[in-house]
Amino acid sequence: MQRIPVPNITLRQATESDWDFLAAVHETCMRDYAVQTWGTWLPEPRDACRLEIHQIIQSDDGEIGCIAVAEEPDALMLEKLYILPTHQGRGIGTLLLKRxxxxxxxxxxxIRLRVLRVNPARQIYERNGFKVDRSTEERHFMSYWPLER
Structure with a gap:
């Protein structure tokens, strides 16, 4: 199998004008998993989206996703890492996780994160050194520790 080279990836700060794009990426990447988990899809309310922690993922093909990281006093919280399906499997998620x-x-x-149990993204996190700390019926809570625990 021939591997597709990782495109040139840049990030830019999300702005208010990115709301429609962020909502579309969120729904495209998460709707099926939400329906599998809860039986329904509820879009993220506009006032719940913290634009200050969101960055738009850009490649040579344009805008392809978003990443949201909140720096808390005791951890980096990976809130979102969404890459449009047409750009998945190219190493972009791994590149951003390594950064x-x-x-x-x-x-x-x-780094701490949560991932729905039905979401296969758990595999990319585990491949990059994240461990499951605990699980609920719906989610896995994972972390990556840069120092010995």
Missing amino acids: LIDSAHASGKP
Whole structure:
């Protein structure tokens, strides 16, 4: 199998004008998993979207997703890492996780995230050193520790 090369990936801060794009990416990437988990899809309310932690993922093909990371006093919280399905499987998620892991090492803070149990994204996190800390019926709570625990 021939591997598609990782495109040139850049990030830019999300702005109010990105709301429709962010909502569309969120629905495209998460709707099926939400329906599998809860039986329905509820879009994220506009006032719940913290634009200050969102960045738009850009490639040579244009805008292809978003990443949202909140820097808390004791951890980096990976709230979202959504890549449009047409751009998945190209190493973009891994590239962005490696950048975040570098930030974790620089800050000495762990990275924490949650992923729906039905979402196969758990595999990319595990391949990059994340461990499941605990699970509920709906989610896995995972972390990456840059330092020995």
